[in-house]
Amino acid sequence: NAGVTQTPKFQVLKTGQSMTLQCAQDMNHNSMYWYRQDPGMGLRLIYYSASEGTTDKGEVPNGYNVSRLNKREFSLRLESAAPSQTSVYFCASGPGGPYEQYFGPGTRLTVT
């Protein structure tokens, strides 16, 4: 039981390049989330998927797109990376509703 897995762990991009961050969970959770963590800012919600087939914007969605590929997988795409997107990205899953979320180990992204 791996929980929430994320790939890659580290990535360096040049401004304007694109990439997709992958996330998978094996806990049969309905809901999945993408957050970014910046120093002193806590975690901010980028996008979430309350259930398979649905996605919604969070607090900071600009510059990102997401795909809920199936119940297990939720990917985050940066179409044209900018230095402001340098951050640590966390994927999380949960049963939905007022319950705790389970986080992956994170992807550290640097955009130069």
Added chain:
Amino acid sequence: DQQVKQNSPSLSVQEGRISILNCDYTNSMFDYFLWYKKYPAEGPTFLISISSIKDKNEDGRFTVFLNKSAKHLSLHIVPSQPGDSAVYFCAATPRAAGNKLTFGGGTRVLVKP
């Protein structure tokens, strides 16, 4: 406009003593609150939660207190242990919002042996 604030960026405490972490919120719609713990290079892990219908919830060494009128919650860790050294985040959500969590900026706790 930060709706969840942790005003102390860091806290240092002696092993065996109490750690008290504070969190304030501004959104009256928040009715469920959680605390997460985060070690370096790892994802946050859930610690304890509290619903707005309660004012206290306890789990082993961890107790969360909620003061709704003051829009304030706190996490008490007793006794503090060196393994508790981590960054602690409080988070809040309106239960009707499908568990969209709003996080505070975190408090770094150092427990000295």
